[in-house]
Amino acid sequence: MKRKEIKQKAKKVMKRHYGLLIVICLLSALLAGNLSSTFSTVQTSNESASLPSQLSANEVLQNLIEEDLDAGKVVAHQIQQEEIQSNSSAVFGRTNGVMAALVNSISSGSIYVTLTAGIHTIIGSENLSIWCMVFLVMAFFFLAWFFIQNIFAVIVQRMILEARTYKYVAHDRFLFLSRVRKWRHVAWVRFVEYVYGSLWSLTIIGGFIKHYSYYMIPFILAENPTLKANETIRLSRMMMKGHKWECCKLELSFLGWDMLSVLTLGLTGIFYSAPYKACAMAEYYVYVRQCSLEADLSYQKFFKDTYLYRPAIPSLLQQAYPEGIRMHQKPKSLGGIRGFLVNWFGILLKNGKEEREYERANHRFLQYASLKREIEGLQYPTRLFHIPETEKRSRLALLDPLRDYNIWSLILMFFIFSGIGWFWEVSLHLITDGVFVNRGALYGPWLPIYGSGGLLILTLLKRFRTKPALTFVLILVVCGILEYTTSYVMEMNTGLKWWDYTGYFLNVNGRICAEGLLVFGIGGMAFIYVLAPVFDGWIQKIRPLVLKAICSLLLFVFICDSVYAHFVPNAGEGITDYE
Template sequence: MWKRRTIKKKAILLMKQGYFRMLPVCFLIAMLTTAYSVSTTFFNLQMPSGSVSTDAAFTAGLPNSEAVLDTAARLLEGTPLAGISHGMIYNIAAMVIDLFSTNISVFFSFLRTANYFLTENISIALIFPAVGILCAFLYQIFISNILLIGEKRFFLENRNYPQTPVSKIFFLYKLRFLPHPAWVMFLRSLFQALWNFTVIGGIIKHYEYILIPYILAENPKIGRKEAFVLSKRLMRRNKWKFFLLDLSFIGWHILSLFTLGLLDLLFVNPYVASCRAELYAVLRRNYVLSRSPGYEALNDSYLEHVPSSDELLISKALYDDSQGPYTKISYFAPGQYPVFLFSVQPPLKAVRSPIRADRRYDLLSFLFLFQIFSIFGWILEALIRLITSGTLGGGSVLFGPWLPIYGIYGTLILLLFRRLIRKPVLVFSLNFLLYTVLEYMTNFVIELITGRMLRDYSEFFLNINGRVYLGGAVTFALIGCAFLYYLAPRWNDRYMKLGHSKRVLICIVLYLLFIADIAASVLIS
């Protein structure tokens, strides 16, 4: 048996001990997955247009509300209900849809494609929205769902290991163990979507399936059928109590709406996630102790039992004899889960020495990373546009696959913040400030030269003179941190393995193409 009050007390205690690790975890999950959609409202809010657009559905940055209400208006055209596309009802519906949804979604990508199909002739251009749906689908399966499992793993370990790293949310990527958990989570989403058509059945199944990500976080190898059955058994006679636990947070969620999701981001999400992790720990402990059917699948005893130093030394000695993947790397991080004892081990080639993000970069490395990060930015934004708007164009003034603002931003980060590598919160804040100034000045200069801004953010709530969008600056700050802490060191490692002459040749070729693209863009414009 478990009591709601006890669960919440333990969660608050855990938050006091590890709040500054929980906060970035929930922030990353909110920004990178479809969870915690209300939390991103503060960053993504756009001014309501007051009417449904009659243009083609695919417009860069089209809010989810317009995609939904545009479809509804077209289907209801000529009926007495056609008037919903104007006035207060439209604005309220638009706000609710945008509050509780995210842009990276198969459903909304499908709606945009449907709108395009209803308004345009079928042509080869339809390939772009179709690719957008595919990208959204793959993102949901191999990124969003995998990160959700990683989030559960972080909170489960954080209960007993006070130094659990934020990077734990990527643990399945580090293990190179993705297809099976992705398949189980996909089936969970599919079955849940089908049950949702029955409404009541959807609510019941939501709570019946709710522990599947936790079970996968503990044992990623568990079979699909076994995971579903085990979640069902763990939740037997607990669904109503779990519902009441969720209901007890309703006051916090309502209060968070008045802050446009900011309270969720700063407090409610870590609190709820801690409560749910603690509840799972209680349920699994009772299930294992009672030797109920299938309890052997809950095989991670180190989530409850923290090994002593002597146990770790003995285990490591025995592990070395097995020539496992961590043989050459000592893994005794204090206050962290002993990963070399986890039931799933990475392949030997996936085990690497720790990344030295504070390394020095020579001139050739800076030149190379500027180009690579510019190309990376173009690819990233092209994928985002495909998913959210079904188009490829409109992201750059150049013809080629370059977004120089990414390269300038990445180079400045390496030059200015490398020495602050051990202060990630400060680095994130400075990245945010740097990008805000950089994009504002870029738009300002381009507007002076051409008479128009490269990107107009005037429709967004958090904008400065339409030249910079603070929600986008938050996303860029995350990308900047990824570049500083992981991407730049890894890319540079591979680059440095080439001979000096090859490195020089690569830079020459990249810059000749880049200069030619600039020249062509200036002449044609």
């Protein structure tokens, strides 16, 4: 083995996929504990900063284990009050909202008390409820380890192996094992590996030897997740026969980088040595795999993923993606203002024959664009994998979330979404306080901020609908700006506040908070990908003249309501006086 050559190849991969590698290595360190030596300094500082609250929460748990529920309640309450009083940051509010309550309950340990009390009301025995709670907590952490931490290394290796061969790696490759329906199987194989490794670690030197004997298991599963546990372990042992010391020396060659990471408080580890080492070990797996194939051709029955190491030829890609031939032509754009509104905002000024034909052609092209990189050999061809992958978002495609919307449909959806927002806030107030309150600055059954937010994310984010993860982030940004601006303008004009998030966890000047934005984010995703297409389908069934009449009437009533509320805003108990 030529270590220098392996490291040079690793640097090339890291240079090409630097941002992606930092993200997956950070997630690997946080979720799976991989590359932990690189992040040891950062982890130690975080643990020391949170040490008091962690010890206090453990003290609550200790009281429960000692079957003293009352003492646990007292300690948890004291901790929570001290944390609330010591919190001096207005941004990290700890007194209001669901997120603040969740943060307080976890940091103080009161979540254990609440869970135990809930079980106690069901089974009637305090001692038995305590042990049930302890069992549930242990089961939760075991399942989190088994299904997430245990297998994340396999997902990381898969993405790095694809990165070394292809120019692009799709972000949804994090769900690779789910797409091939091998998530539980791989979790079981890694669990068996953990049990074997733990037993060998009880011997004097067995743990060290088996660490390198089993070193290739995550890489093997990344390539072929169908192998059984004993097959995978045996294959890794056979591959590493004669390579253990070699692998150890390769790992030791990064010792200097680990020391530099400690001296720089983990910064060099996060931004350089962690992805560098990950790429180097992936290159080492490719080297050992090739050595195994050259030594014994029988290994070919285990190594089935040919296109993980070299791109497929164009003719084979054309066979796997036949629709690419007839879908790659970009439709002729509509001219003038019509084309501008459709291309950038998905707004149709009218719903004529030309517009409908353009929409159908553009939808076909967007479908092709989502497969374009695979068809051109720039991204791993999922259809050539030896396990058929389930088609993503197949049901979602039936809703056609990439569609464009005409003016009248958008107007009616504004009122629908404004009405849903009004119903949500009125129902929430009715449930929590038992009183009906006409929420909002207007008098009608609508909250325009919900309708405006719905239309903004539906139009401004039109060009991002093919990227749901990015769309979610942008929804948070758009809704955050809209809510903050609306709050500021309304307060400046009237001197009244219709909402105040002071005391909520992660709030900005009481105008926006993380809890509210998450609700907007989830609702916005539902609106773009499910509700808007469904509503539009229903609206299109309404006769055009009837639809225009309904929209005109609603607009007239809304304008009258807005003018009247400008001079006499809807205010009072539960609206602006909500203390």
